Amino acid sequence: MKINSLTFLYLFLPAALIIFNLTPQKFKKISLFAVSFAFIALSQPENFLLILADAVFLFMLSKIMYKKRENPKTKKAIFVFALVCNAAVIIVSSVSNQIYGRFAPFAAMVVSFTAIGYFVDLYKNETEPIDSFFDFAVFLAFFGKLFRGPLLRAKDLKFLPNYNKFSLSETGNGLYYIIRGLAKYVVLALPLVQLHEKLLASNSEEISVFGVWLDMFVFAMMLFFDLSGFCDMARGLGRCFGLDLPQNFYFPFQSPSVSDFLDRFNMTVTGFFRHYVYDVLRNDKNSRPQFIVNTVLICMLCGTWFGIEMNFILWGLYIAAFIIIEELFLGRFLEKLPHFFARAYTFAVTMFSMVIFSNSETGFIFDSFKAMFGINAPMTTDGIVYIISQNVFLLLAGSFFMLSAFSMLIHYLYKKKPALYSAVAVLESAFLLVLITAELL
Amino acid sequence: MKKFAAFIIITMVLSMSTAALLNVFFAESLPSGENFLDKIENSLSENIPFREKLSGLMDAVRYSSGVRHFDNIYIGNDGSLLLDIEKPTSRTFSAAKNYVLAFAEKNQVKPYFMLIPTASVILQQELDSFIGKDIYNQRNMINNMYSEFGGKVRTTDIYQTLYDHRSEYIYYHTENLPTSLGGYYIYGELCSRLGIEQTPMDTFSVAYAAHGFYGSLATDFFRQYSSSDFVSLYEYNGGSVILERRENNGSIKISESLFVYNEETFEDKTDMVFGGISPVMEITSAESLGERSSILIFGDESAKSWLPFLSSNFGKITFVELDLADEKLLSKISAADYDEILFAYGASTFVEGIAFEKLEFIG
Numbered sequence: 001m002k003i004n005s006l007t008f009l010y011l012f013l014p015a016a017l018i019i020f021n022l023t024p025q026k027f028k029k030i031s032l033f034a035v036s037f038a039f040i041a042l043s044q045p046e047n048f049l050l051i052l053a054d055a056v057f058l059f060m061l062s063k064i065m066y067k068k069r070e071n072p073k074t075k076k077a078i079f080v081f082a083l084v085c086n087a088a089v090i091i092v093s094s095v096s097n098q099i100y101g102r103f104a105p106f107a108a109m110v111v112s113f114t115a116i117g118y119f120v121d122l123y124k125n126e127t128e129p130i131d132s133f134f135d136f137a138v139f140l141a142f143f144g145k146l147f148r149g150p151l152l153r154a155k156d157l158k159f160l161p162n163y164n165k166f167s168l169s170e171t172g173n174g175l176y177y178i179i180r181g182l183a184k185y186v187v188l189a190l191p192l193v194q195l196h197e198k199l200l201a202s203n204s205e206e207i208s209v210f211g212v213w214l215d216m217f218v219f220a221m222m223l224f225f226d227l228s229g230f231c232d233m234a235r236g237l238g239r240c241f242g243l244d245l246p247q248n249f250y251f252p253f254q255s256p257s258v259s260d261f262l263d264r265f266n267m268t269v270t271g272f273f274r275h276y277v278y279d280v281l282r283n284d285k286n287s288r289p290q291f292i293v294n295t296v297l298i299c300m301l302c303g304t305w306f307g308i309e310m311n312f313i314l315w316g317l318y319i320a321a322f323i324i325i326e327e328l329f330l331g332r333f334l335e336k337l338p339h340f341f342a343r344a345y346t347f348a349v350t351m352f353s354m355v356i357f358s359n360s361e362t363g364f365i366f367d368s369f370k371a372m373f374g375i376n377a378p379m380t381t382d383g384i385v386y387i388i389s390q391n392v393f394l395l396l397a398g399s400f401f402m403l404s405a406f407s408m409l410i411h412y413l414y415k416k417k418p419a420l421y422s423a424v425a426v427l428e429s430a431f432l433l434v435l436i437t438a439e440l441l
Numbered sequence: 442m443k444k445f446a447a448f449i450i451i452t453m454v455l456s457m458s459t460a461a462l463l464n465v466f467f468a469e470s471l472p473s474g475e476n477f478l479d480k481i482e483n484s485l486s487e488n489i490p491f492r493e494k495l496s497g498l499m500d501a502v503r504y505s506s507g508v509r510h511f512d513n514i515y516i517g518n519d520g521s522l523l524l525d526i527e528k529p530t531s532r533t534f535s536a537a538k539n540y541v542l543a544f545a546e547k548n549q550v551k552p553y554f555m556l557i558p559t560a561s562v563i564l565q566q567e568l569d570s571f572i573g574k575d576i577y578n579q580r581n582m583i584n585n586m587y588s589e590f591g592g593k594v595r596t597t598d599i600y601q602t603l604y605d606h607r608s609e610y611i612y613y614h615t616e617n618l619p620t621s622l623g624g625y626y627i628y629g630e631l632c633s634r635l636g637i638e639q640t641p642m643d644t645f646s647v648a649y650a651a652h653g654f655y656g657s658l659a660t661d662f663f664r665q666y667s668s669s670d671f672v673s674l675y676e677y678n679g680g681s682v683i684l685e686r687r688e689n690n691g692s693i694k695i696s697e698s699l700f701v702y703n704e705e706t707f708e709d710k711t712d713m714v715f716g717g718i719s720p721v722m723e724i725t726s727a728e729s730l731g732e733r734s735s736i737l738i739f740g741d742e743s744a745k746s747w748l749p750f751l752s753s754n755f756g757k758i759t760f761v762e763l764d765l766a767d768e769k770l771l772s773k774i775s776a777a778d779y780d781e782i783l784f785a786y787g788a789s790t791f792v793e794g795i796a797f798e799k800l801e802f803i804g
Contacts, residue, residue, distance in 0.1 A: 011461075169444055169447050171447065172448065179450075389507050393503065438495040439499055
């Protein structure tokens with residue numbers, strides 16, 4: 001069962017909601033655990049036992065480590081053991097992702113990264129141990145966040161107030177998020193994948209300046225709607241089942257600087273590496289060479305979140321290079337520029353970064369960079385014009401929703417005109433539900 | 442969010458879910474699928490309320506944004522639905538070559554071979570100029586197939602003839618077949634290749650039927666953007682014919698016309714010609730114009746367009762649909778009984794693969 005399926009939307013989700021809300025209050029967390037692992041069993045049966053055993057094993061390990069907190073050597077040994085185990089799972093998952101051609105983390109990787117964070121926090125006494133196995137299993141493997149995150153730290157595991165009582169508003173709000181997220185993925189991201197493939201084929205036949213720029217723009221939109229769509233769904237599912245999950249994307253492609261881009265793109269992952277790597281490595285002097293080394297490390301790790309592959313690591317290095325340049329001198333210059341130019345600069349830099357992100361072949365990267373600079377390539381081709389003519393709505397809708405205008409309007413209504421916001425939310429949900437259902441048929 | 446709004450959103454999802462579930466529950470059986478969850482998904486998809494309207498919705502949105510290409514069908518400016526074909530596999534080529542050449546050698550004949558291009562390449566003027574590159578190049582495919590035979594088969598190139606007449610009604614708008622008029626031009630080219638005289642058009646009386654019909658390409662969504670069709674039936678005035686349709690179960694239907702004028706009988710209106718294609722059909726005419734008396738033809742549905750004209754040239758025509766005919770029926774046919782042998786297929790049928798291996802059953 002896929003999350004983007006009629007079975008999930010009209011069968012699993014309503015059934016899970018009914019079961020969860022009918023469960024007596026004191027068993028709510030068990031019910032949430034059951035729903036999460038039932039989803040894993042149905043969507044990834046081959047990984048079900050692995051994730052369940054992983055959760056049991058890590059829970060026991062965390063308990064032992066906490067018990068041995070007075071014995072630094074034993075505590076450290078358990079800590080290192082836990083890190084090695086989780087790192088091994090990440091590497092194996094990443095390799096299997098490469099074999100099966102996926103670029104996004106799934107399940108085992110999300111679980112292991114979450115566990116690493118938890119063990120570090122526990123080791124540094126920055127968090128209290130999670131006492132209940134069911135809470136721990138939900139923290140590691142809540143089904144909504146298993147696809148693309150957000151990446152939770154123990155302090156981020158927040159149950160909504162009165163989570164164990166049915167809340168009409170929270171459930172409605174959750175469904176609204178789920179529908180929006182699913183629409184991002186089904187109505188925008190999936191058609192954008194097809195469009196990207198067409199553009200790629202057209203460019204490989206006859207490369208052009210506009211063709212490559214458009215392809216990278218489409219790839220960026222695809223990435224954004226894919227990742228943020230799943231994260232919206234995760235937040236929505238969280239709301240429906242009593243969890244308050246953090247936001248993971250905040251319109252990264254309209255950032256005024258590359259540093260800002262990294263802060264808005266996959267926020268919880270960036271925050272995770274920043275907390276566990278950057279802050280650990282930073283000393284009081286906070287010297288420039290150290291800033292450079294730390295930034296490079298953080299960005300490379302942010303790249304490896306998508307898989308341990310050369311292009312993702314190169315992408316991280318590329319982003320790091322611009323963050324460093326901005327820190328050294330460009331940032332001060334950008335601040336003086338009108339916002340539009342700063343955003344145009346960031347947009348251009350991130351579009352170039354998509355060339356590296358989307359493909360690991362050096363020939364492709366080199367040819368695409370040349371074409372984007374207009375070297376030995378015509379402005380456009382008939383093929384590109386045709387592809388645009390066939391995808392006008394998709395390109396317009398994608399461009400519009402990649403920017404924050406609509407979201408700001410909704411936010412304004414939410415704050416100032418709650419009744420109107422509710423009406424818009426209902427209409428939007430109905431419209432999107434029809435579109436999603438039509439696409440999933 | 443206001444509680445009332447939340448209530449409506451929850452109700453929407455739950456009511457869609459309940460309606461879909463009820464439909465699935467009352468469905469006669471679960472559709473096929475790899476596993477139980479696939480079956481459930483397929484069943485939900487088939488039984489979702491307002492399925493027809495929903496399935497056309499996204500396509501309608503795309504159409505209004507300028508999209509004219511849906512799966513492998515292009516919508517032409519004149520309302521033609523142009524079916525693009527897939528690139529054939531090398532196996533398709535080699536199977537055609539090997540079986541046809543083996544058949545020719547076994548029977549010591551030099552057969553004729555004709556591939557008929559589909560409307561998607563001939564009527565490209567109905568598409569925006571950019572699209573041309575997207576459509577599979579059938580001309581190259583046909584030339585490649587012809588060159589595979591290495592001169593051991595007499596090939597017939599009808600591409601240019603059809604292209605020259607592209608502004609006429611030579612293909613149905615909503616069916617992937619040439620019309621009778623298109624068939625007449627194919628017949629003309631075939632005559633010159635066979636070295637026989639083409640029967641003039643005015644020797645045929647034309648009846649028009651089934652006005653406003655939509656063919657198999659026009660699903661509910663396409664129907665609103667496509668032009669309807671009609672069938673023209675060219676009855677030969679120069680003499681009477683007898684059509685014998687043989688089925689695999691041994692039944693034989695005999696009629697004194699190549700056409701069935703009662704259009705209500707057929708869901709596919711192009712079946713008014715011959716009453717549809719049978720595994721084996723034999724057309725005999727007492728007053729043949731032609732100098733040769735018999736021809737054995739292996740072909741497909743596209744024969745509905747051009748085969749009726751050929752009856753004016755041959756005393757006996759046996760038409761075989763290899764995909765439909767079984768061994769028993771085929772074994773009753775002997776290639777030695779015929780003066781000429783012709784293989785004639787539409788390009789779209791050809792790329793899907795023809796059961797040429799059944800040629801071995803021909804006596």
